[in-house]
Amino acid sequence: MTQPIVQLAIHETFQQTIQGEGHWAGTPVDFIRLAGCPVGCPWCDTGYAEGGGKGLPREWRSLPHLLAELKTPRVVISGGEPFLQPELVTLVTALLNDDRTVSIETSGAIWREIDDRAWVTLSPKQHVSPRYPVQPEFWSRANEVKLVIAQAEDLMFYNQALEKVDAPIFLQAEWDTPASLQVVLDLLKRYPQYRLSTQLHKYLGVQ
Numbered sequence: 001m002t003q004p005i006v007q008l009a010i011h012e013t014f015q016q017t018i019q020g021e022g023h024w025a026g027t028p029v030d031f032i033r034l035a036g037c038p039v040g041c042p043w044c045d046t047g048y049a050e051g052g053g054k055g056l057p058r059e060w061r062s063l064p065h066l067l068a069e070l071k072t073p074r075v076v077i078s079g080g081e082p083f084l085q086p087e088l089v090t091l092v093t094a095l096l097n098d099d100r101t102v103s104i105e106t107s108g109a110i111w112r113e114i115d116d117r118a119w120v121t122l123s124p125k126q127h128v129s130p131r132y133p134v135q136p137e138f139w140s141r142a143n144e145v146k147l148v149i150a151q152a153e154d155l156m157f158y159n160q161a162l163e164k165v166d167a168p169i170f171l172q173a174e175w176d177t178p179a180s181l182q183v184v185l186d187l188l189k190r191y192p193q194y195r196l197s198t199q200l201h202k203y204l205g206v207q
């Protein structure tokens with residue numbers, strides 16, 4: 001029997017860039033950005049601040065098409081919100097079967113079981129978009145937690161949840177809030193068990 005063709009709504013892909021954030025910062029990677037995100041963070045830097053990004057680029061692409069354009073052993077799947085599309089599960093498996101290592105960046109708003117070998121970066125946005133709380137499974141599934149900080153209260157919001165996290169926790173200054181870097185540096189003095197995440201790609205001026 002012929003298998004149905006799996007297609008994903010893609011915002012964009014780009015190859016041979018550098019992971020700028022979190023544990024894998026500095027690692028050469030390819031990016032697959034899935035289309036769509038309902039979370040609506042006001043400072044979203046990928047265009048999904050309002051209305052789920054209506055009008056943003058969106059193109060249906062098949063798995064073979066996505067695999068054929070890869071150039072780097074490590075692939076980052078981001079969005080939008082990658083867990084929005086059920087086909088994410090199949091995409092992750094296909095990448096792993098193609099001998100790629102896989103990282104997924106998520107707000108944690110939608111839970112799906114994915115292969116254990118995939119690295120999950122949980123970047124919760126519940127503090128700015130309470131209608132989309134982190135699904136509880138993510139706090140233990142995450143391989144790292146990356147908190148985008150505009151003000152100190154953003155960290156306090158997650159204090160209770162973070163107590164249960166057994167993974168590195170990164171604080172990253174919200175890029176468009178000029179005072180946020182100092183806020184993060186001050187927080188790291190109080191919480192030396194956490195780590196700084198910069199957006200290296202923005203400092204370097206690469207995509």
Ligand code: SF4
Nearest residue numbers: 037039040041044080
């Ligand atoms: S969860 Fe991410 S993609 Fe969605 S609106 Fe917030 S920052 Fe943008």
